Amino acid sequence: MSRKMDQMVGYHVNLVSHFLKNRYNKNLSEIGLTVSQAKVLYHLVNHGAQTQSDLQKLLYVKGSTMNGIVESMLKQQLIIKKDSTEDRRTKVIELTEKGRAQEQKLWNVISQLDDDLTKGMSEEEQKLLISWLKKLQGNIHEQTDGGKESDAKRTE
16 A cells, blocks of 8 residues: 555645744744744734733643743743733733833734745735634544634634
């Protein structure tokens, strides 16, 4: 029986993901960020202050991992951490002005990466690819998480 890995969708998605993650890590490190920190900045800019537990859910990370991300961002003065007005045990994360400035640098980096990634593709092809990737994401999410709120919605 002949098996052809290079004919499988998952193989190619994983390969692209691997290369893309390496490029993100390299380019983001040049502005002093990790991929996880970049995601935190994105969510705070686009959705305002968030509880630490909400950010943890959005990033799909464990509490200890989220603590590490928050601590490193606090040291860089990109965020501040406050007690919630509703529950003092809950921590709310807000961007600082330095964090907002860093997010603009982040946007420039990821825009350039996206341009490089989609070079030679029409706008229609890009929209179609995004549609297919969201479908794949939904299929995986449905199989692993019982079809709860879709990842696409969480990372809009």
